[in-house]
Amino acid sequence: MKSAKKQKGISAKQPPAKADRKDSFFETVYDVVRLVPKGRATSYGAIAAYIGTKLSARMVGWAMNAAGTVRPKVPAHRVVNRNGMLSGRHHFSTPTLMEELLKKEGIKVVNDTITDFDKVFWDPAKELEL
DNA sequence: GCATTGACGAAGG
């Protein structure tokens, strides 16, 4: 990341690690991810687009960072980047946990990438028909 | 309070 000399409102609230269940960008993300059916996967951009902040797909990733801290836990393993790569696998308990979970759900993962991503792809904006 | 980073994505060279 180059230089983002931009900073607006200081953060007065703690990260979603507390799971305050308050209305938050994160909460919406969690809700959508939890709606992802088994054997399917979605992308950060798809979720962001569904929420309306497609330009901030990064924030979705940030929200996922706290996915394991909220209850019930969010199936973050079903969320991958737009290429279908398990970019977030390194953030799990073990780097292999993510692909293991996906494989259990019937998703083929090769080289940290979902082979049939086109088939398992689940777009909330389409499936849920915003 | 400013600088850097981050589980992304699209556009430009």
Added chain:
DNA sequence: CCCTTCGCCAATG
């Protein structure tokens, strides 16, 4: 076609 840069917003140092 591969690599670099920008944008976005929030958190952390």
